Amino acid sequence: MNARALRALVRKDLLLELRGREVVPSMAVFVAAAFVLFRFGLGGTDLAGGTRAATGMLWVAIVFTALVGLSRSFAHEREGGTWDGLLAAPVDRALFWAARTCSTFLFLAAVQVVALPAFWLFFLQEHAGPSYPVLVAAVLLADVGIACLGSLLAGLASSVRAREVLLPTLFLPFSIPLVLTAVRVTTDTIPPQTGGLDTLGRLGFLALYDTVFALLGWALFEYVVED
Amino acid sequence: MRSSETIVCAGLRRRFGERDALAGLDFVVEAGETVLVTGPNGAGKTTLLRILATVLRPTSGRVAVSGHELPARAADVRREVGYAGHDPLAYPDLTARENLELYAALYAVPDARVAEELDRVGLDGRRGDRAAELSRGMLQRLALARVGLHRPSIVLLDEPTAGLDAEGRDVLRRFLAEPGRTIVVATHEPAWFDGLGGRVVAMAAGRVAA
């Protein structure tokens, strides 16, 4: 594993985002707007379904916000035509996937630094919320899985004409097991419940999900970029 | 294949959808040769270079670079090949230096060489400027810096004279005059290279023109 090349590629993504400011701000605005929408959708003044429903909606928001960000993955390579330069380099193709996964994870985490407090503000004022350590752990684990799978699929969709529609279509079936488990693990820690061993098991599932798609992403990315 | 043949193509074919960009190309380049590939648009020059750079896979036929068969041994070829494509292959929002530092990392080349190469192509003063702020001629020079970074023994240039400025012309001529490299240039202006001792190969419709 070429650590120097990986660092350089991630640095490239971060520098480009810092200067272009396309992805992270858009995702932050998107997630805030989504929360407002959900709040009103769930009843506005009185929260229908209470904190349980709100926590579920948080995960929906996380997935859709991630998709907004993923749609810009590899956009610099595609629009600038720089893929040829990268592909001609003597590095394992999977490294490009690994670098994109790291950057995506960082972008997701950056947005969630804003999103989670916003979530607390919009939904958790009236009633008690889920356990925050569990919530943060679940969010970070989910971020890894989304980044791994999302980078692979974004690479695939990137060279297809209908990419804006295709990426969500390809991604969403895979988000279902993730959301199912994440919703369960977080809502189960809303008082009076406390979670317990089941919580660890479900967090473990998220880690398993991450492992599976990390392995698949690593193995399959070269088939996505070769021409 | 004789050991002095650095590049060998036999019956090389590359299909895009319904169209054959390369339709059975036979092409040989000896070690240390400079070859100018000419031909109209659509003749397949860019496709040929991209296949030699291992960026594109052949559909059928045989292609070998430095004794390595493509696409099977593509990974072995990349270190020895420097490729400057039609586009500058630079990230607009990264500075000239940052662009080269990325490639230095990808090619496992010490960072110090970045400054050397920028100096060699006369972009040392502009190294902190974003690629988007550089003129077309400067971007061409930046591409030449990138290509030279890892001291490849085989260099593939696609239309290197397009948009080249005065200083760039000198840089390119000096680059091409350096001995010991096998060079393939796709160009619309073979006359520009007069005096550099290049052999001309004309292509048409995906094959070497008769």
Added chain:
Amino acid sequence: MPHTARLDRATAATLVAASLMAAAVALIFFYVPSDVDQGYSQRIFYFHVPIALTTYTLFAWGALNAARYLWTGREDLDLKSYVPMHLGVIFGSLTLVTGSIWAHISWGTWWDWGSRELNTFLIIFLFYCAYFMLRFSVEPGARRSRYSAVYALLGVGLIPLSVLAVRIAQDALHPIVFRSNGVNMDGSMFLTFCVALAAMLSLAVSMYLVEMRGKRVDERLAQLRRLAQEAA
């Protein structure tokens, strides 16, 4: 290839499938005794489960050929991967329809959100549909074949994860009707189930062979057209 009067594989398979289907239908409607709890309409089970199992088999077959395609690059494997996946969508739709009917019989609603099997299947069916969308979005060629194969292999990761996720996301075990049948099936029920399963699998095989035969003809035609154009 000389065209003989012998039966080709596709036709032979279709005849076998038709016979087994006839046998299965006969057994399901006239032979097997009614379920103690749910009565006559429970017989949908003998369609639903074999169709579901056939769908999973088709998926496994498609995924296997996808892996072989990526490993070897042989073009024919793309078709051999795509056709099972495509048939999987058909059988998958039938699974959902029969599952819905069964839910109505069991619970009175047209879907059973408590059923693990149905929910897992729903996820997989969505995956199949997405595979289809991918196929439609890319022009035919090596790239489409590669992308399809990659996505099919991603599905291999999805299936066990879905089974697990649905399982651990649910509280109590929702009493699933076919559990009680699966373990306690008596001789006649088991026979009927096996014949129905064999019938569905052979139906899938015959549809596969027929579709492959049709696609080979299409490809040959396209090839001949290309050769004619080049000669002109």
